[in-house]
Amino acid sequence: MTLLWINGPFGGGKTQTAHELRRRLPGSVVCDPEHVGFGLHRTLPPALRGDFQDLAAWRHGVHEVLDLALREHTGGPVIVPMTLVEPAYFEEVVGRLREAHGADRVRHFALLAERETVLKRLTERGLGRGLKRESFAVARLDLCLERLGGPEFAHHIRTDRLTVPQVADEVARTAGLRLVPNTDGAARHRLRRLRVGLAHLRFD
Template sequence: MLLWINGTFGAGKTQVSHEIQRRLPGSHLADPEHFGAGMHRMLPKEQRSDFQDIPLWRTGTREMLDQIAKSVPGVVIVPMTLVNPGYYQEIIGGLRELGHQVSHYTLTVPDRELLLRRLRSRGETRNGWAALQYDRCATALADPLFAEHVATENLTVPQVAEEVAARAGLRLLPNRDNPVTAQLRRWRVQLRHVRFD
């Protein structure tokens, strides 16, 4: 199974994906953003835009996930904002055509102010790139194509992970974190995903 975690920037995709991977033995986390970031680094700065618009990113993501899913015995977790219906069909639809079970869940944050607080907690500004994408992404992701929706407003990261896993028919190991280890784990995941380009 491929478990695609979608949502606006700041909805918690990466944290939730790492929590599921931590508590689901045999699972593997495959983040297509790393592929896109590598493509950006190869391009001259003046040619960098949304890497999802590069056809090679879409075909490469689909082909890599196909290869990974064939070689990993457990669930492959994919945290990635995907709001373009055509790109959704090209990647997720393409993976399904290849015979893969793709369970897709969109994390929702209905309150823009809550999302901005989350983004600020990870060092991003109110007028930063991620915050400016909220309206565009939230509107697109409300489309039934991007269901199944999982509201995150009053849930912790472990609770959201448990909700997604339950809907996908997966059983996570019990959460043995205490508040200190949970916070340290979130910071570590956050630091690992800081990009400087």
């Protein structure tokens, strides 16, 4: 079994790419580590809810569930859309998975783009409130782009001039996976992106 970790800045296209891969890789599943973080946040008083990645419970929990998925899932690849830019945390989760399962089975991709490109995408997903709704993502953008550009976060994919299906094609090609052909027209592609975006809106 193969794990595809799709990294990138907030607003960089991770979730859209992950679901495009799931759609075109029969038997694949999306395992989103954010849900572990949301659960931890909900067990804490609001005043204590910082960055859940700083909690050892999040890092250990994500490693445990992804390790289980790699060992027990019998379908297609396990796809993980998650921004993770702290090198020590990256090693604690992705590094340990690679040690246990091999670098050929745990593949990492950083989706990168120019700052202006990411800001435009964040504005588009801001539901009419623009970047105001995406203040956390904007505040972290420069750090994310700087960190993810480092060699420890390769393989890098520049997405400025790529569509979501094209990014998925590049991930699959690099990982040696064969995707089902993309037959979406422009209108269906927009509707599919809208559905994925709406399904992943957060209100807490």
